[in-house]
Amino acid sequence: MPAGPGGRRRAESPPDFLTMAIRYLARADRTAAQIERYVQDKGASQAQGRGVVRELERRGYLDDQAYAARWAEARLLRRPMGRERLKLELLSRGFEGTVAERALHSAYRSISEQELACRALEGRTTSMRPSQWVRFLRQRGFDDDTIQQVTQVDLETGLDEL
Template structure:
């Protein structure tokens, strides 16, 4: 809620003081956010660093904000819609503002039930008949798969086989 303060000496109203916790809750109601995103948001609304940290701690205490759970959900959803290698998914998590340790734990969770080889095969589905092995390799590299996985899936010797194709 917004509190309105009045100046006693002049009888005028001063600028309302925002309730940063309520603002942050409304911000989180739209979609999941990272701790860094929420801190930045409340600071853009006028909170200082200390107020931002207090808001984040309260949101974490209430269970509204959890970077680890969000990172894991996001990574699993991303893999199901857009199969990719571990390195690319990690880069995307880091770009979203997750800390390295949070990203690593999310990767372990996301890849616990499916191998990178299976994901690479899923990524190639429908492409194999329309493209050549050189294009498969390029595509899988763009998706962040490592050379061992690419070699296993395409059965192309990456050191010598690409020249022959």
């Protein structure tokens, strides 16, 4: 430890986990779980991690619900997908189930899954066969009813004939 003025050793100050978390959060939106894990990786206890998250929420710097809604809506704009696929992506990003459900409700409030499926197929219909449309939409997480409405393919008998 370096000596301070007069040859005395300086006491090491405890890490400022709140400042670390603010800097981490300044780079990109994060979930409460990501922040808590980050400060714990930096040496904070579980209680300190929860305290940092509470303080960030109190200051308005951290809001999982608002972040989930923004992320879900942006994701649908970039990559149209079905409700179940988007839910799995939200959960895999660390959002709690109730937060993910509310974000889904918000994201799908202004657009139908049928419209999203049509958007997903835009520009692909000439280069793909109808059976490939179905497979593509299933990979994007659309349910069979939506796929059938959009493609006009009878999924029970029509795929064998295509």
